[in-house]
Structures are given as structure tokens and as C-alpha cells.
Amino acid sequence: MNINTNTIDNDPISGWRKRPVIDQTGSPLNAMTVDVEDYFQVEALAPHIPREEWNNRECRVERNMDRILQLFSDNGTKATFFTLGWIAERYPQIVHRIVGEGHELASHGLAHFRADHQSRPLFLADVTKAKAVLEEVGGVAVNGYRATSFSITRRNLWALSVLEEVGYKYSSSTFPINHDLYGIPEQPRFAFYPFADSKFMEIPITTVRRFGRNWPAGGGGYFRLFPYSLFKRNLQTVRAEDRQPCMFYFHPWEIDHTQPRIAGTSVKTRVRHYLNLERTFDRLQKLLKDFRWSSVEQVYFADSAPKQ
């Protein structure tokens, strides 16, 4: 077999791997993040709910956000909220509360289009407008971005340079696992600088290393699927063995077990979307007590952020 070493050297992922992960070994904090979207905007349900119908759907994100903000307030937790521009335009009061209660406002794009389904000009327009909308409504700088469904993969690595160009300081849009919809298993597992000449940071979702591969350990459906004790142990392992902060994420609809069920979805989609919704809130309460959490800004940019 012919191996073209020139091609390997030019592979962006091997370039990422040559640069060390950012030293966060002394930080006691982990990053708590929420992707602010409503139950009908989820990628898995997209084939069943056209965007034109979004305005006609019952809004549940407001009351779910009320519970989340109260939960964080009760536990003294600060978090980062990756918010859709669509949500900010319709429910500015949600954005005002995020900012007013001392959390970090960040971008989840305009209307939940996957980054890898967009051309470079469309993606540029989307992330530029989303940043402007959120900054206008929130009255604060928006530095962070998370792609819909972690849709920055090998196919569209250019998206990271677009984000840097637009003025984002970091992204949390990659997941170092094998998954049918996303993932770059061989990428760095912890925060790193994708570009040699820039401080733009990519912060992957947390994985735990076992049996020679990475396993998801940072939230989403996995948080509902695995027993809490296993989830907790995985995060403890990352803290003890890797000595790095964890990056955790969930969605407001994941605490809403009475949300309307969408007809016609596959078994896989139903499991991913609806499994153990009634348990999420209790698990979150435990998680907030078992580990120390803060916003991405506080965990990774503490030098430029007010100390907690």
C-alpha cells in the first residue's frame, strides 16, 4: 500500500494532534452548557416538522428555561447558554434572564441548520447573523458557538475558520467519538487551538477513554441512557486520569417529559429523544452537587473573565 506522507502531514487533524491540549489541569471547574432550542427544533425530528410549522407549535422552551434558571440559581451555578437566533428574536425575555442572572450568552446558529449541510457562504451568513441578533437582544458580546448536532466534522473543517473570521473566540462543536450523525474519533479530546497562529479554541464534548476508544461522557441522550452512577464515575475518571475540565451539555426539552409526542418517528429517534426524560431533572440536581460547574467563559477564559 502506498502511503502518501505528504497528505498525512497536511491532514488538519494530525496538525491538531501535534499541538498540545490547553493546560487546564489546575482548574477545579467544569463547563455546564445548555443548547437553547424547543422540542420541535431537534435535528432528529426535522423530517417530521417543517420549519414553516415552527411558529404554529406550542412553545415550551420558556417554562423549561424557567426551571433550569431556577435550578442553577438554587445551586449557585453559572452556565453557558448556546441559544438559537430564532429563540432570541421570539423570546427576548429568555435572553435577558440569561444575561441578567450572570450566565454566558452564546450562539447555536440562527435556526438549527446543520453546519455540514450548508455551503461556506450560507454558514458564514448564518453564524454572522446569529451573533448579531444575540448581541443586539442580549446587549453583551457573544464569543462562543456550538453547531447543531456537533456538525463540524472532517467534511467541513473550514467552518472553524469561518467562526474565527466572524469573531467568535471559541467553538464547542466537535465530539471525538464514532457516531452515525457526527464525530471525529481521532481528534484531540480536550480544548485545543485548531490554528497554529490563532487563539481561537475548539472545546470538544467530554469523552472517557476505555478499551482503546473514546466513549461519550458529556451529556445529551447519553446522560439519560446510562445509569447516573456510571455517568458520574466517567466524569470522575476524566477529572482523575486526564486532569481536565469536563464539557457537559443538555437541552431544555430534556427536562420536559410531558412534551407533545411527534407521530411517525422511528424507534431509534423515539429512544434518543424520549428515553428517561422524566429522570433528567433529578439527575441534573445530583450532577450540580457532585461536581463544580461554571460557564465556558469562566472555565477556559478566566484571565479575561471576572473571577468567581
Ligand SMILES: [Zn+2]
Ligand atoms: Zn441543537
